[in-house]
Amino acid sequence: EAQVTQNPRYLITVTGKKLTVTCSQNMNHEYMSWYRQDPGLGLRQIYYSMNVEVTDKGDVPEGYKVSRKEKRNFPLILESPSPNQTSLYFCASSLSRDSPYNSPLHFGNGTRLTVT
Amino acid sequence: ELKVEQNPLFLSMQEGKNYTIYCNYSTTSDRLYWYRQDPGKSLESLFVLLSNGAVKQEGRLMASLDTKARLSTLHITAAVHDLSATYFCAQTLLTRGSSYKLIFGSGTRLLVRP
Numbered sequence: 001e002a003q004v005t006q007n008p009r010y011l012i013t014v015t016g017k018k019l020t021v022t023c024s025q026n027m028n029h030e031y032m033s034w035y036r037q038d039p040g041l042g043l044r045q046i047y048y049s050m051n052v053e054v055t056d057k058g059d060v061p062e063g064y065k066v067s068r069k070e071k072r073n074f075p076l077i078l079e080s081p082s083p084n085q086t087s088l089y090f091c092a093s094s095l096s097r098d099s100p101y102n103s104p105l106h107f108g109n110g111t112r113l114t115v116t
Numbered sequence: 117e118l119k120v121e122q123n124p125l126f127l128s129m130q131e132g133k134n135y136t137i138y139c140n141y142s143t144t145s146d147r148l149y150w151y152r153q154d155p156g157k158s159l160e161s162l163f164v165l166l167s168n169g170a171v172k173q174e175g176r177l178m179a180s181l182d183t184k185a186r187l188s189t190l191h192i193t194a195a196v197h198d199l200s201a202t203y204f205c206a207q208t209l210l211t212r213g214s215s216y217k218l219i220f221g222s223g224t225r226l227l228v229r230p
Binding site: 040048050106 | 120125149151157158159160161164204206211215217218220221222223
């Protein structure tokens, strides 16, 4: 089944403890992206990647890192999480590097992160 | 800077009624997406509107795009409970790095009451 898989689904951590949220897609998509969803703010893009080894900042990249060493994986790294990073995170992918202009995004099931 | 504004943000309606959700955006673009999110779930693509005057329909939902007015609408006909969800519109923006990104509206939470 074609899908975007995120892990974990739920994560509670403490301030400053490094964490990684994994994202993997099995559709051979070139474009991948991370969003955070907060009440009243919709979804905001954190980072995106148009292909392997090509990543760029979105609208809210502060406090996050990403890497794209393989086409299928796009992990989100929080080196020193803070409470303002408590949010619902979505990974998404799309077929081509020109996405999302040309094709819709396929979203993972989300990771709810709480930082205390 | 591209802004995407939806209204209403919350909509409670009775089954069988019709209603429209509005999506206004601030820059010129010929492509707009509608997504649906069920509570606690991921986002699912509903429609992509590719040009001025585009209209797409699926079941009781119909989406349209007016690029001159910078407006998209999502019309609900004879609402049923299964349509209860949050609906997002999203507009594409060409970035300085010559790539595209989606800018999402805040979402409209729809509750269809019996």
